[in-house]
Structure formats: structure tokens, C-alpha cells
Amino acid sequence: MDSGYIAQQLANGVILGSMYALVAIGFSMIYGIVRLINFAHGDIVMIGAFATLAFMETAGLPFPLVAFFVLLTGCSVGILIERISFRPMRGAPQVTGFIASLGISIMLQNLGILTLSAQPRNFSFPDYMQTLFQLGPVSFRVVDLIIILTAIFLMIALILLVKKTKLGIAMRATAENIDVARLMGININKTIMATFAIGSGLAGIAGLMWGGKFGQIDPLMGYIPGLKSFVAAVIGGVGSIPGAILGGFILGLAEVLFVGLLPPIYSSYRDAFVFGSLIIILIAMPNGLLGKNMEDRA
Amino acid sequence: MKKCLLIIALVFMSITLAAPCFSAEPIKIGALYSLTGGMSSIDTPSLRGAQLAVKIINQNGGLLDGRMIELLSVDAKTDQKAAAIGAKKLLSKGVIAGIGHSDPSFVLPSAPLFQKKGIPFVTSGATLPTLPMMIGDCMFMVPFGDDDQSFAIADYSFKSLGVKNVAVWTDNSMDFTKTLSRFYKQRAQELGMKIVLEDFFMMGDKDFSAQIARLKNTSPKPDAVFISSIPNEAGLTTKQIRESGLTLPIVSGDGFDTELIVTVPGKELANDVYFSTHTYREDPRPEVIKFVEDYRKEYGVAPENAFAPLGYDAVALIADAITRANSAEPKALKESLAKTMGFKAVTGEISYTRPSGVPVKGVSIISVKKGKYSVEEIWFPTVK
């Protein structure tokens, strides 16, 4: 095993990690603000992927416009879910919200199978994106580079938003103490809606990337990204955006490296290794890597 | 007077219209497929094929004395519990035969229930060769066994592609793929090929960069890579292998029989791929051409994968057995099925001559070159 091989594996891990990170951020944001796990988050990724297909092939729009519309689609679906499922659940026990979002996830998946058929479909980005190029020992495609750059760009934009803008301050305030925030005159409903919109928009873009990278989408594809983003968010500390980003990259790297560095026999134990390490991390750091103990607040 | 005649005419018409309902009791066949959940992309085409067969047979006057076939379809939901419940439900409705399932892990909870009641169960898509032995004489298979299809592609790799060193990738999460690999390796070693690398992945995996990197670094260099996977990973593996610059032939079994190996990598990269499958794609036999045409007409798309004609064949096989036995009683049907010889199914000729109960069928070896499918040869097992 030479350094070139390891470098390639690291690169693959980073690419996968960026996608997980994007999905995990949205998930963590939503948890941070309403303390509810949104299990349908993964399915928003699926919707994003199918929306990309629709905009690109059926409507034939140019790529940047497609990305923009997919972002909008993600946002709208997020707002819809918030209205229907999360707003009525505020104040209910935590598990209730989790189960409700699970119901939405099942609904979306079955609607997908019913209307779109369960057959996997392909889609491909414009050709110029598929070109392979070498960076030292590591081979990339343009699409991979775009994924990493977009992910980094979005993450920086998000952190700036949360730290500098009024909306961001409102979001942080609401996450910290919803009652005091209300007393301060913050419009809670709007803030929560905005959080959902942003988080889901990111998930939609992640769907676009997922489809573009792997070339194949199907109505059940959201299950795995959803689960992994849950795990990534928890690793990094639920409710913390930098934590989600860190968690996403760690998960992506762990997956690729487990398969890449261990002998092939262990490839089938990959999930067991990843979750085993997850449990160990959690035992050692019960609130995740960057998490604060949010349960004790307010 | 006129009114009287009118009434008499109407009564006559209604009697003639109702008459078939009086004389013909429908023949009930149960269909157990997973129409929701992970297996739905494979099972739904099978059900559609089966429904098409029923429709055509009924249109042509039904079976025996004008009895119509009624296909009762139950969703197995990619869940063993639902499969078992579904089987019991169908049996309680008095079906004279059952068809279904494309994976042995769903046949195993359902078929023994049929066996217990002496009702034949014909699987359209499960290829595990030990199924009839495990379940009993009511178990019938429409497709060939995994042993045959693996031997076929192994023979082809050695004789036609000249492969001496081969890498084997196996999906370790499914019994079908593990069985396929086991038989391929067995035949490969018998022929004198050397297995230079064994790698694994799981169903649902999207990224194969680690396996590809290992493939590149193996020595001696493999002349081909055998990938044992189901359709969901077929396109992905092909695409990623070709994109990494590797041009070695990719061989596989019927898991690669899907449009995805061309659509996902794109026509340029879908090159030098060979797989063994049920004999129907690009096949000029009249049964095949008629089937594809009828399927297109009925559903508006070409058959999605090989499981569509397999479902069709399951119903057609039962219909043929009923006609030969001249009865729709389960016991007579079972004996008639066991005697099937040379039945011209869409997916090849079916004959049950072996003690294992696995049909002796031809296996198509299909090549994909720059996105075009073509039949390279048809392999036959040396009949035992």
C-alpha cells in the first residue's frame, strides 16, 4: 500500500464526507432549533435528486439554473414539512416528533415508488463535468472538485449567516432559549421556518451532488444518507453546525478508509466497524465531539 | 307485440352473456411479489409479466373449457413476515398454484406453506439450485440455477475471452450473489484459471473506489473481473471501473441484465461487459419478439429487466401444465408440471429432467460493446 493509494482514499473520503456534511448540517440545524429529529431529511435528498433529473432532462435548463431551482425545491419541501409535521408537535415529547418525521419519510418513499416506479434511473451531468484529471497521485473528476468546492462555499456562507446576520442571531437565540427569544421580540415562527428552509435546501443540493457523483437514483435512496447524516450529526454533537461538518467528514473518511485500508475480507464488516467506532466515540465523549449539553438548557 | 319481442330478445341476450359465468369457474393462481420495499424494482416487472400472460390467455378463451384465470396478487413488501402471511392468505383463498419471488430468502418462508398443502409453487426469479431439494416436490423453478449460469459465464471467460487470471468481487449481503461467486470460482478453478484477487462489497454501496484501487494494484494483473451483484450496483460498478481508466473485461451473471449498465456509465464507457442471463434479450425467437411487443403495448415501456419475461413464463408454464393435464386440480397440476419437457418459454426451453428439479435451460451470454447489447452464444448445461 503506497502513499498514492492512501492519498486517493483520503480524497475519496473527503468527497463523500462533503456530501454527508451538507446533509448533516441541515439535520443538526433543525435539531438545534426545535429539538426534534427530522427523519425525513434523507428523503429531501431524494427529492433533490429527482428534482435535478426533472429540471435537467425534462425542462432542459442549463446547469446553474438547475442548481438554483433544486435549492428552491429543497427549501419548499422543508417549509412544508415544518408546517405539517413539526409546528403542531412543538412542546410534545421528543420521541413524538421523531416518529412523526418517520411517518413522513415512509410516506415520501412510498409516494415515490407509487408515482415514479421503483426502478433506479440514471442521470448524468453535462460532459465537461465528467472529465478526469490528475493531481499528483490522485485522480479526480471535475464533478468531484465541484462537490467539494460547493460544499465548502455553502458551509462558509452558512457560518457567516449564523454569526453575522440578524436571522442568524435570531436562529442562535431561538436554539438557546426559545422563551427568552420570544420575549426579545424575535418572530419564532419565521425563524424556525427559515431554519428548515435553509437546512432542507442544503439537503436538496446534496441530492443533486449525490445523483451527479454516482449517476443513479431511486425513490429509496434517501434512507442511507438520512441515517448517515443522523450519525454524523451525533458524532459532531447534535445542534452544532461546525460539529455536523466535522462529523460528516469523519464519517465519510471512516467509511472509505475502513474499506480501503483493511483487507478485503473485512469490507463486509464495514458498517459494523463504523458503528462500533461511533459507539466508542459516544461513550468517551457523550455529547459528541463539539456538542454542548443542550438538554439541560432552559 | 313489438314490446314482447324486445323483451324476449333482451332475455336471450342476457342469458347468453351470463352463460359463461355459469359454466366457468375461474382458475385461481396466487402471485407473491414484493411490490414495495427494496425488491420492488425486481419484482414489479415480474408481476406485470404475469398479469400480461393472464390477460392474453384469457383473451384467447381461457383454459380447459373456457375457464378464465384469476391472478390474485399479494404484496410481500420485501419482508419475510409479509411473505408468510401473504402465502397463507392466498392458500386460504383456494388457489390451485402459486407463483412469485425473485430471491430465495422470500421463497423459503412461502413455498413450504404451499408444499404442506400440496399446492405447486413456481418461482419466477429465485435461482438457488437447491430450492426444490430443500422444499419438496411442489417447488418448481422457471429460471435456471445459479450453478448453470455461473458455469456458463466461467466457460465463456476461459474459452472465448481467454481469461487466465481473474479477480472476483462479491456482494456479501445477499445469498444469490454469494452463491453465484461460489460456483464461478469452482468452475474457474476446474478450468485452470487463477483467482488473483477476491474483494467484497454490500448491496446499497455507492462508492467502489477502494475496491478499484485494489484491483489496479493487484499482481499478477487480472485479465477480467467477475462482479457478482444485483442490478442496483451493476451500473455503478461498471461506471466507476471504466472511469478509473481500467479497460479489462467485466463479467457477471443475470444481475447485470439491466438497462442500467448502459445508461449509468453512458454508451462510451459501457464497453467490454459480458454477462450470462435468461435467454430473451436480443433473441430472435418468435416467442420473445411477441412478448416484447405485447409488453410494450400493454405498459408503454420495454420490459425493464429479465424478471418481466420470467413472470410471464411462470404463468404460461402453469397454463401449459394445466392444458396437458386437462385438469386444474393441484395434484394433477403438480404431476403435469414435473413432466414438463421442452416447454417453449420466452426465457428459453424448460424441461425438468434432473433429479435436483432445476430446469435444463439454455443460458444466454450477452456482450455489451459501446452501449450495444448482442447475444454472443447460448450455453447449454451438459444434461445429467
Add this chain to the structure above:
Amino acid sequence: MKTNRPRYSLAFMIIFLVVFSFFMDKTANDYLIAIVCFTGINIILAVSLNLTNGFTGLFSLGHPAFMAIGGYVTALLTFSIQKKPLFLPDLPQWMVSLHLPFFPALLVGGCCAALVALMVGLSVLRLKGHYLAVATMGFLIIIQVLLNNADSITRGPLGLNGLEDFTNVYWVAGWVVVTIYICWKIKFSSLGRSMLAIREDEMAANSLGINLFYTRSFALTAGAFFAGVAGGLWGHLITAMTPGSFSLIMSFNIVVMVVVGGTGSITGSITAAIIFTLTNECFRPLEENFGIYGVGEIVMSLILILILIFKPSGIFGTKEPDFVMGKHKHQN
């Protein structure tokens, strides 16, 4: 103030089950019997998960893992000694010679599951809330992967088949009664009150001298025992076992039953399990006649969401309803 209502309710339930089982066995067809048996198994699962999740507030997603352990152990024990070498040629010799009749096999299965729960609990139970959920989910996936790969013992993804169909209405009814009785007893004992205290406020409970660790361990282990038994019953009803059946999806189904019925309410779990199993079956004819598969799941999800919007603490909340408990009762 103690009334005798609960005792009457229990007696009523037992008599009802006996009569019902007898009736079902003699008159109903296989399909209906299977549905009744699955309902019973779901009741055992929901009530036992309620012990862990509902009473003690531990958000555990690992229940199917315990089912799988119990199920496989029971199956391996009930496999006749002649059959074992045929199905599992690589089984270690000491396992081949082990053979037990159904009831002891179920008990051993349940105990194995409980043992594993004890060991897992040692490491995982210090986590809270959603972190515990993820950890138990991880445990479930680890067990699935292990079962999938231990070919010599479990036959991997193909699983075991040809199990004797021991499970019938009587066995299921019997275990339902046992489960409900034991869980009921636990709930209304001081141990049960400790559990509820932990759920409500850990720090307060701790300061009252409740040993958090032992109580939580017990909750997990006891729940796991019944899950293991349920797994054994399951396997011998379907006559086959695969690792794939014990998935996260099953985990959610059980959690849904507990939450909808009311976390902490045994009657709630029973009711929800019955409703859940029956509604699932009721949608089949609709789906089959119109070819719209998946509609059942969609409608069930909608109903679930509606129930949760209008009654977030579940149908019966955390209490047992009055008709079971009797009036002027101090509950909890």
C-alpha cells in the same frame, strides 16, 4: 386505596384469551391464525419495549437485535440433531449436539438476549436521549452484520429455514399473558416507580437514592428477554429466519406502537399493537384490487401523524385507563 379492578381485568383477559385461542384454533383458517399470532407477538414486543422506552425513558432502537439473538438461539436449539449437519455443515460440534424442546429453547433464547443486553448496557447506558438512540441503532446494525457474516452458524444472508412450526395460538397467548403480567407487576412495584421517576427527572431520582445504573440495566435486560422470546416465536411461526428481517424498519414499527399507545401505558401498547397489525392487513384488499401498492403504508403514516398531532402523548398517555384500573385509584 386498592380496588380489585386490576385483578378482575387480568382474570378477564386470561379467560378471554383462552376462549379466543380455542375458538381460533378450531374454526379459523391458517391466514387468520397467522394474523392473530403476529398480533400476539407484536403485543409482546410493544409491551416489552414499553418497559425499556416507556417506563424508564430509554430511547432504545435495539429491540430487533434482541429478537434476532433470541430467535437464532431458539432455532439452533430446536433443530433436530439429524437436520443440523445438512443445513449447517460447518457448525461447531458442541452446537450440533445441543437440542431442546420448544419451551426451554425459548427460555434459553430469551436469556441469551438478556445476557447480551446486560453486556451492551454496561457500555451504552450512560448515554442520554438521542445519543442512546444512535448507540442502540449502531448495536442493531452490528448484530445484523455479524449474523450476515457468520455463515457457519447462521448460514449468512440466506438464513435458517425449515424450522418446525411450533408456534400456535396457544403458545402466543400464553406468552402474551406472561409478558403482560410480569410487566404489569413491575410497573406497579417500587422498581416500576423508580423507573418512572428516572424518566421524569433523573437528577431528582438520583438524589432520592435510586440507583440509576441498576434500574436502567434492568429495564433494558428485562425488555430484551421478552424480545428474545418473541424472536423465537416469530421464527417458528414463519419457519425461517434471515438477518434482513431484523432491521431498523422493524425497530421503528415497534417504537411506533409504543408511542402511539402511550409511552408507559401497558394497555396502550396492547391496543396499539392490535390496531397496527390489523390495519396493516386491512389495507391489503384495497391495494390488491386496485394495484396501488404502498397506499396502505401512506395512509397509516398519515393516521400516525394525525394521532400524534392531536394526542401527542399517545392514546392512553402514561396511565392505564380507568376501565382497567377502577375508579379512585392513585396511579403511577
